[in-house]
Amino acid sequence: MADLNDADPAKLAAARAAVALVEDGMKLGLGTGSTASVMVQVLAERVKAEGLRLRCAATSQATADLATSLGLSIETLDQIGRLDMTIDGADEIDPDLNLIKGGGGAHLREKIVASSSDRMVVIADGGKVVERLGLFHLPVEVLEFGLQGTTARIKAALDEIGLDGRPILLRKRDDQPFITDEGNLILDLSLEAIPDAALVNRTLNALPGVVENGLFIGLCDQAFVGRDDGTVVELHHDDIEDEIEPLFGSTGEAN
Ligand SMILES: O=C[C@H](O)[C@H](O)[C@H](O)COP(=O)(O)O
Known part of the structure; x- marks a missing residue:
């Protein structure tokens, strides 16, 4: 498992911002992918340092294995029931906080877990922010x-x-x-x-024959977009227009 010191600074910044929302006693959904893996490591550090009591469900076997190896205990979604919050990555985020997910093939369980959560928080680097979904497969x-x-x-x-x-x-x-x-x-x-x-x-x-597609419509409540300098832009539905615009470059890609 990678050392957090070697983690991508943008992903690490976004992960830290999301993990700061975690409170003792919460029921959490843990996402899948490279950004979510950083988040699981940051979360495990906090749990160790502060003795937080959490109940966690994983969106993939890979995340369950990582979390368990770091001392977090994983339960099934049915054992926990409704979750307070899920923190997950994304492949694309549009100005309405609609997403494409599933670059790692985990979007089926991710959508079930997000739909079972009171709040879905997405963490990403700036390259994931787009004006319109679809460039990513x-x-x-x-x-x-x-x-x-x-x-x-x-x-x-x-x-x-x-x-x-x-x-x-x-x-x-x-x-x-x-x-x-x-x-x-x-x-x-x-x-x-x-x-x-x-x-x-x-x-x-x-x-x-279709089980589930990777479009997440109206599921994401909030996104933390990290930058390489360690700063984070927080995106909500309410103020999305103002906040998201500075993220786009002239090519339509995020700065
Ligand atoms: O199936 C994978 C998930 O939807 C990931 O959350 C998504 O692909 C983003 O992954 P990464 O953080 O590695 O870019």
């Missing part, structure tokens, strides 16, 4: 059973909503199909730009 978890038919239905459904001809790739790792924690496959959709994320979310999830 959209992960769609699908059943292996009937894969060809499911892929064809996704293509046809995208055609119908004006996203025709977009490449759909079966995710692979080491030349083998990537298998999720739930034993499913991932199709990565290169949509380039998603004009109506809610429509794409509804359309994909209505198709037989």
